[in-house]
Amino acid sequence: xxxxxxxxxxxxxxxxxxxxxxxxxxFPRHSHDRFGVGVIVSGGHRSxxxxxxxxxxxxxxxxxxxxxxxxxxxxxxRGRAWRMLYFDPSLLTSAGAELNxxxxxxxxxxxxxxxDPLLARLFERxxxxxxxxxxxxxxxxxxxxxxxxxxxxxxxxxxxxARALRITASGPIARARxxxxxxxxxxxxxxxLAVEAGVSRFQLLRGFAQQTGLPPHAYRMQRRVSLARxxxxxxxxxxxxxxxxxxxxxxxMTRAFVRLLGVTPANYAAVMR
Numbered sequence: 001x002x003x004x005x006x007x008x009x010x011x012x013x014x015x016x017x018x019x020x021x022x023x024x025x026x027f028p029r030h031s032h033d034r035f036g037v038g039v040i041v042s043g044g045h046r047s048x049x050x051x052x053x054x055x056x057x058x059x060x061x062x063x064x065x066x067x068x069x070x071x072x073x074x075x076x077x078r079g080r081a082w083r084m085l086y087f088d089p090s091l092l093t094s095a096g097a098e099l100n101x102x103x104x105x106x107x108x109x110x111x112x113x114x115x116d117p118l119l120a121r122l123f124e125r126x127x128x129x130x131x132x133x134x135x136x137x138x139x140x141x142x143x144x145x146x147x148x149x150x151x152x153x154x155x156x157x158x159x160x161x162a163r164a165l166r167i168t169a170s171g172p173i174a175r176a177r178x179x180x181x182x183x184x185x186x187x188x189x190x191x192x193l194a195v196e197a198g199v200s201r202f203q204l205l206r207g208f209a210q211q212t213g214l215p216p217h218a219y220r221m222q223r224r225v226s227l228a229r230x231x232x233x234x235x236x237x238x239x240x241x242x243x244x245x246x247x248x249x250x251x252x253m254t255r256a257f258v259r260l261l262g263v264t265p266a267n268y269a270a271v272m273r
Contacts, residue, residue: 006262008271012130012142015088021262024079027072029214030222030260034086035109036064037153039120043080047072049112050213056113059120063109063157069213070112083127087150095150096160105160114157122149172197173211176204180216184223185246190216225256232269241265 006021017034022041029048044057050068055075062082064070066089074080092107126145129138176197179188193216194204208216224245231241242253242265250265257265 008263008267009131010271011085012133013146015091016130016146017086018127018131019084019086019263020082021084022079022081023262024074024077025262026074027262028259029069029071029218031067031069031213032064032086033066033226034088035066035092035107036062036084036086037109037119037123037149038062038082038084039123041081041083043078044075045072045080045082046075047112051112054113059115059117061114061116061119061123061157063112063114063153065109083123085123085127085131091146092150092154092158095147096154096158099151099154100160107154107158107160109153109158111157116156119149119152119156122152125149172199173204173207176208176216177212177219180220180223184220184227185244187246188216188220221256222260225253225260228253228257228265229268229272232265233272235273238265238269 006019006023006025009018009020011018038061040056040058040060040062042058044055045062046053046055047062047070049070050065056062057075062084089107093105096105096107122145126142126149129142129145133142176193179193179196180186190201190204193208194201197204197207199207205215208214208219212219214222224247228241228245228247231244232238236244238253239250242250245253247253247256254264254266257263257268261268
């Protein structure tokens with residue numbers, strides 16, 4: 001892996017995305033639509049998470065919930081290296097339901113950073129067999145490694161209580177957010193969103209940042225990246241994906257991908273197709 005890069009890697013498990021990184025890059029505030037579980041390989045990392053500023057060092061586990069706004073920067077100029085797996089939420093909720101013999105409930109990872117040697121070993125085992133393994137992985141070994149990791153995460157680092165970070169499901173800001181979610185490619189203004197929410201532009205700007213952790217423009221940019229990813233997975237060309245997601249052009253989309261994800265659309269397409 002080249003110094004200063006973040007790359008997506010193919011993962012043999014449906015519903016799981018993998019990234020490897022070795023970089024001094026700082027990432028702006030953003031969120032993911034999946035649970036993230038990873039391990040710092042070397043160096044140190046600082047992040048403003050949903051529970052305040054946290055720091056992680058070599059061999060620490062790092063975790064993030066869907067929708068949890070966070071950023072990331074190295075502790076010093078040497079940067080840091082990490083590996084990450086992003087799990088579709090249904091994988092964790094199903095694991096929790098099986099472990100507790102109950103109907104699947106929403107889960108929340110409780111610690112952005114944890115010094116848990118067993119979690120680190122289980123993660124490295126799963127990463128090895130699902131990402132670093134030969135082209136034809138052993139499905140039984142992969143499934144066992146997946147369930148071992150999920151069981152430990154659910155038992156030791158998750159709660160089924162209602163998430164405190166969940167955005168209010170109703171109200172003015174929810175209406176504005178839904179307007180963006182319904183059509184991220186739309187050329188909306190603050191005035192448009194304020195009318196949708198029934199508040200002033202100043203109230204919208206303040207309330208949106210308070211409830212989502214991001215200003216409206218940053219939230220829409222994140223949703224546009226997500227929409228572009230969907231088009232790319234479906235087989236659209238990068239230029240067509242950029243247009244469909246509301247970017248000015250392919251270069252605009254590439255800058256947004258790199259800023260938020262650390263990877264280029266071309267890298268994403270090569271892995272996901």
